[in-house]
Structures are given as structure tokens and as C-alpha cells.
Amino acid sequence: MTVSVMIVDDHPMWRDGVARDLSEHGFDVRATAADVDSAVRIAGTVTPDVVLMDLNLGEQSGVEAIRAITGDLADTRVLVLSASGEHTDVLEAVKAGASGYLVKSASVAELVDAVRRTADGDPVFTAGLAGMVLGEYRRMAETPGSGEPPPQLTEREQDVLRFVAKGLTARQIADRLVISHRTVENHVQSTLRKLQLHNRVELTRYAIEHGLDRERE
Amino acid sequence: MSTTSEPHLRDPATPLWLGTVVLRWITLAFALGAIIVHLGEYRNIQLTWAGFAAMVVWTVVTTLTFSRERYRWTVLVVADVVITCGIMMLSPLALSEEQFAATAPLVTTVWASVAPLTAGARFGAVGGGLAGLIVGVATGTARGEFDLDVARDGVLLFASGLVIGIAAMTARKSQAALARAMRTEAATAERERLARSIHDSVLQVLARVRRRGGELGGEAAELAQLAGEQEIALRALVTSEPTGPSGSDADLRAALGVLATSRVQVSGPACEVRLPSNTVTELVAAVKEALSNVDKHAGEGAKAWVLLEELTNEIVLTVRDDGPGIPEGRLEAAAAEGHIGVAQSIRGRLAQLGGTAKLDTAPGAGTEWEMHIPRPANRRRTAR
Numbered sequence: 204m205t206v207s208v209m210i211v212d213d214h215p216m217w218r219d220g221v222a223r224d225l226s227e228h229g230f231d232v233r234a235t236a237a238d239v240d241s242a243v244r245i246a247g248t249v250t251p252d253v254v255l256m257d258l259n260l261g262e263q264s265g266v267e268a269i270r271a272i273t274g275d276l277a278d279t280r281v282l283v284l285s286a287s288g289e290h291t292d293v294l295e296a297v298k299a300g301a302s303g304y305l306v307k308s309a310s311v312a313e314l315v316d317a318v319r320r321t322a323d324g325d326p327v328f329t330a331g332l333a334g335m336v337l338g339e340y341r342r343m344a345e346t347p348g349s350g351e352p353p354p355q356l357t358e359r360e361q362d363v364l365r366f367v368a369k370g371l372t373a374r375q376i377a378d379r380l381v382i383s384h385r386t387v388e389n390h391v392q393s394t395l396r397k398l399q400l401h402n403r404v405e406l407t408r409y410a411i412e413h414g415l416d417r418e419r420e
Numbered sequence: 421m422s423t424t425s426e427p428h429l430r431d432p433a434t435p436l437w438l439g440t441v442v443l444r445w446i447t448l449a450f451a452l453g454a455i456i457v458h459l460g461e462y463r464n465i466q467l468t469w470a471g472f473a474a475m476v477v478w479t480v481v482t483t484l485t486f487s488r489e490r491y492r493w494t495v496l497v498v499a500d501v502v503i504t505c506g507i508m509m510l511s512p513l514a515l516s517e518e519q520f521a522a523t524a525p526l527v528t529t530v531w532a533s534v535a536p537l538t539a540g541a542r543f544g545a546v547g548g549g550l551a552g553l554i555v556g557v558a559t560g561t562a563r564g565e566f567d568l569d570v571a572r573d574g575v576l577l578f579a580s581g582l583v584i585g586i587a588a589m590t591a592r593k594s595q596a597a598l599a600r601a602m603r604t605e606a607a608t609a610e611r612e613r614l615a616r617s618i619h620d621s622v623l624q625v626l627a628r629v630r631r632r633g634g635e636l637g638g639e640a641a642e643l644a645q646l647a648g649e650q651e652i653a654l655r656a657l658v659t660s661e662p663t664g665p666s667g668s669d670a671d672l673r674a675a676l677g678v679l680a681t682s683r684v685q686v687s688g689p690a691c692e693v694r695l696p697s698n699t700v701t702e703l704v705a706a707v708k709e710a711l712s713n714v715d716k717h718a719g720e721g722a723k724a725w726v727l728l729e730e731l732t733n734e735i736v737l738t739v740r741d742d743g744p745g746i747p748e749g750r751l752e753a754a755a756a757e758g759h760i761g762v763a764q765s766i767r768g769r770l771a772q773l774g775g776t777a778k779l780d781t782a783p784g785a786g787t788e789w790e791m792h793i794p795r796p797a798n799r800r801r802t803a804r
């Protein structure tokens with residue numbers, strides 16, 4: 204089945220280039236958007252399988268769009284396609300529900316592979332993102348908030364994340380730990396899911412405490 | 421940094437100056453009252469009124485000058501002390517023996533205490549205290565003896581000059597710190613603006629050139645590689661924070677970020693990892709050495725990964741490459757031949773920081789450096 208894609212980026216040259224590359228590789232590029240509002244609106248209409256999201260949308264951040272899209276559309280997955288070096292943004296995007304992250308300088312082959320894996324529901328992890336997620340779990344453990352106790356990594360998940368952060372492929376990690384390739388993917392997936400769940404719980408708690416849930420009624 | 425380009429800031433001691441102006445008028449009224457109360461007792465009432473008239477004139481002059489920042493001249497403040505002492509010195513001629521015996525107030529009365537306060541506002545603690553001592557000594561000289569009363573006045577004059585001086589200095593220091601903070605903030609804002617505009621234009625184009633060129637191959641691929649390296653260097657430049665002066669803290673994550681190239685990926689926590697800046701310098705140097713070894717021994721196509729981890733008690737740095745690895749015995753052989761190898765240098769740097777460095781390698785399995793240093797207890801991670 205053809206994978207449908209939507210591209211959100213405020214830079215027209217980049218948007219068109221990525222759209223062409225993906226079309227050439229058999230993806231159905233359904234829509235493009237340049238800002239948060241139209242991204243959320245259009246995604247709701249065309250319900251693409253994968254949204255390719257740049258985080259730096261002029262003055263806006265793509266993180267809010269990711270929260271809205273992954274919150275509203277259960278079957279749409281978001282792959283962040285971003286300039287590297289935006290540490291905090293990328294982590295926020297992943298916590299908001301993005302299922303992967305790819306740097307803009309990645310090759311077309313890497314991009315095609317990443318979009319395909321995202322559509323299949325697999326996380327797309329770079330070494331950089333693994334380092335950030337590891338750091339985030341440690342930060343949460345050291346600075347416990349007042350609410351929900353922070354999620355923790357199992358020893359195995361921590362090993363897997365460290366290997367990813369050190370640049371090993373899923374295949375290499377599977378060999379080292381003598382587990383299946385699928386199990387490695389599941390561990391990575393689980394580290395993300397716990398982070399996103401915790402983030403949603405915390406946001407909800409915050410909203411209830413500050414009466415934001417009633418204002419919307 | 422030229423001082424002319426800085427915005428003009430109000431003298432932070434201005435409230436103190438205005439206070440001395442008000443106090444001068446209040447003490448002048450007190451002096452008038454003292455003369456009226458003791459009217460019949462003076463030896464020379466004309467001289468007393470002349471002294472009082474001088475005080476009125478000087479109070480008007482200082483009100484007009486010290487209220488405005490640009491007239492708070494050093495010469496006027498020195499003249500203030502001299503004139504105050506001068507008027508005070510009229511007392512032996514103006515006051516009668518009985519008045520001295522009863523320790524009646526001198527011609528200047530408490531009006532004399534304002535000059536040390538002004539000196540404090542102008543020159544700080546030392547100037548204020550010194551002016552207080554001078555007026556105190558003048559009081560003793562005018563009375564012709566240094567008894568307990570004079571000593572008490574002297575201590576009070578000295579202390580008030582000192583305290584106002586400290587207040588003025590503190591106010592100026594706070595303002596200087598505020599001005600520095602404002603400059604840093606402006607610089608940061610400008611940097612962010614630049615980073616945004618570079619991200620939106622140059623970096624996007626370089627990323628595109630790098631990607632497209634790499635796919636075209638041949639000469640275009642070489643150009644793409646160059647574009648890619650510039651892209652990474654530029655990105656690291658606009659995202660890394662400016663390095664502070666030595667002796668202060670630095671962010672190790674940002675410092676390592678600059679080492680990223682198309683073949684070296686740097687990972688770490690999303691928030692800052694602050695360490696003493698000399699520790700950061702040493703660790704970055706150690707990582708550079710490990711990476712230079714990758715360049716030399718791991719071959720053209722080898723890639724490397726740098727991972728920074730901040731654990732509860734230690735900082736862990738890992739430098740891994742996917743090259744052919746170092747055959748067993750090679751390092752030992754090099755050391756035996758007397759070469760101080762990169763490995764020793766890295767171990768030495770880590771040992772100096774109270775840490776350890778471990779090299780893990782096997783033919784065909786790449787090399788992996790793992791460096792551990794204790795995390796300073798007082799430098800907890802700063803929340804984002």
C-alpha cells in the first residue's frame with residue numbers, strides 16, 4: 204500500500220525538494236504546510252500516514268503541531284526532519300509524540316528508509332536522539348517533580364539506548380546482546396512510549412491543577 | 421569595549437546625593453535654632469551670623485550643584501569639607517568661655533556632619549570615612565580639647581561617612597553588574613536572531629547542496645562534502661554558547677558539539693553539562709586526541725561517535741569508531757619504543773582530573789575509549 208506523506212517546513216526550496224525525492228520513491232505526497240495552524244488543519248483533513256515535520260517554522264515551533272496532530276489522529280505518525288543541534292526542541296518534539304528524528308543532512312536513501320519505518324510504526328532513532336533520551340531519563344530521576352513519579356529505564360533498555368547513542372545499528376546491538384533485532388526495536392520503542400505517556404500525564408495534571416480543563420468547556 | 425557606546429545610566433548614588441541636600445537644609449534650620457537659643461551668650465554675635473550666612477550660601481550652592489549629576493565635581497566635594505571645617509574654626513572667636521565650658525554647639529552644629537556624607541557618596545567608603553575623621557579633628561581643634569564628647573562626635577562622623585560610602589559603592593557595583601547582564605542579554609538576543617536567520621537561509625541551502633551533491637557523486641560529491649563540513653561548523657558556531665572567562669563554568673556539551681563533522685556524531689543530554697572550564701578544556705582535548713587517532717588509524721571511511729553522559733556521581737565520555745581496531749600488542753610495542761602515544765596522553769589528562777580512561781579494542785571491532793571523571797558535588801545539573 205502506498206504510504207501517504209505530508210511535509211511541514213517553512214522553507215519552500217526544502218519542501219519542494221523533499222516532496223520530489225519522496226514522490227520519486229513511490230510515496231504519495233498529499234499535502235504540504237508552512238506553519239503550525241495550517242499543518243494541524245490540513246493534517247486533520249488529509250490524515251496522512253506520516254507527517255514530516257521541521258521544528259523551526261519561522262517564529263513558531265513545530266512541537267505544538269506535533270502535540271495536536273498525534274493527539275487527534277491515532278494513525279498518523281510524525282517524523283521530525285530537522286537541522287541537527289536543536290537539542291531541546293528535538294527532545295520536546297519526541298516527548299510531544301513524534302516517533303522519530305532525522306537530520307536534514309541525511310541522504311535520500313536514509314530519508315526514504317526512515318519514512319518507511321515510521322509508517323510501519325518503528326521508531327527512527329539517531330545516536331543524537333538516543334543520547335538526549337538517556338539524558339532526559341537521568342534528569343527526571345534527579346529532579347523529581349511533585350506529581351507522578353518519573354518513568355525509569357530498565358537495565359536492558361538503558362544498555363540498548365547507550366549502544367544506539369554510540370552509533371551501533373539495531374543489527375549490531377542484537378548481536379552484542381544476543382537478542383533478536385525485533386526485541387531491540389521494541390526496547391527503543393518502549394523508552395519513547397514511557398516518555399510520551401509521562402509527558403501527557405504531566406500536562407493533564409498541570410491543566411487540571413490550573414483549571415485549564417474547565418475553561419475549554 | 422568603548423565606554424562611549426554604552427547607554428548613559430543614571431548615577432546609582434543619586435538618591436544618596438539628594439538625601440544629603442535635604443539633610444543640609446534640615447541641619448541648617450537646626451543651626452539657626454541653636455543660635456537663637458544661645459543668642460545672649462555669644463562672645464561675637466556678628467561673627468556668628470557671618471558664619472551662619474556662609475552656611476546658607478554654601479547650602480544653596482551645594483543644593484544647586486549636587487542635585488544635578490554633572491555638577492558633582494570632585495573639587496566641590498573637597499571644597500565642601502574645607503569650607504565646613506573653615507566655618508567651624510570661627511567658633512573659638514565667636515563662642516564665649518561659658519559656652520565652651522557648657523559644651524554648647526559650635527557655629528556649624530550638626531550641619532557639619534553633611535560634608536562627610538557627601539564625600540562618602542562621591543568617593544566611597546575610604547573617602548567618606550576620611551572626611552569624617554577630618555571634620556572630627558576639626559571639631560576637637562575648634563573646641564581646643566579632645567575629650568569624650570569630641571571623640572564620640574568623631575566616631576559618629578567617621579562611621580556615617582563610611583556607611584554612606586559603602587552604600588554608594590554597593591549601588592555602583594550593582595548597577596555595573598546590571599549593565600553587564602543587560603549587555604549579555606542583548607548579545608544573546610542578537611545571537612539568536614543571527615542563528616535563526618542563518619538557519620533559515622545558509623544552513624538550509626548547505627544541507628541541500630550536501631545531500632544532492634552526495635547523490636550525484638564524483639566532483640559534486642566532493643563539493644557536497646565541503647558544504648557538509650561548513651554546515652556542521654556553522655551550526656556548531658551558532659548553537660554553542662560563548663565561552664566564559666577562564667576559572668568560570670563552561671558547558672561541556674556545547675564544547676563537544678563543535679567537534680561534530682560529517683564523520684563524527686556527538687550525542688549527549690539536551691540540557692547543559694556545566695563543569696569548571698579547565699575541566700571542559702581538558703576533556704575536549706582528550707576527545708580530540710581520540711578522534712585524531714580515528715583519522716590516522718581507522719581509515720578514510722571510518723565514522724566516529726562521541727557520547728556524553730552525566731550520571732549521578734560521574735561524567736562518562738565515550739568515543740567509538742567503526743574502524744578496523746588496533747591489533748593486540750601495538751600500543752605496548754609503541755610504548756616500549758619510547759613513543760609517548762596518544763593513549764598515554766589521554767590517560768594522563770584524565771588522571772589529572774581524577775578520572776580514568778579505558779581503551780577497548782579488538783581487530784575488526786573498532787576502538788572505544790571510555791573516560792570517567794567524578795562529577796563535582798556542587799555542580800548539579802541545571803534544569804532546563
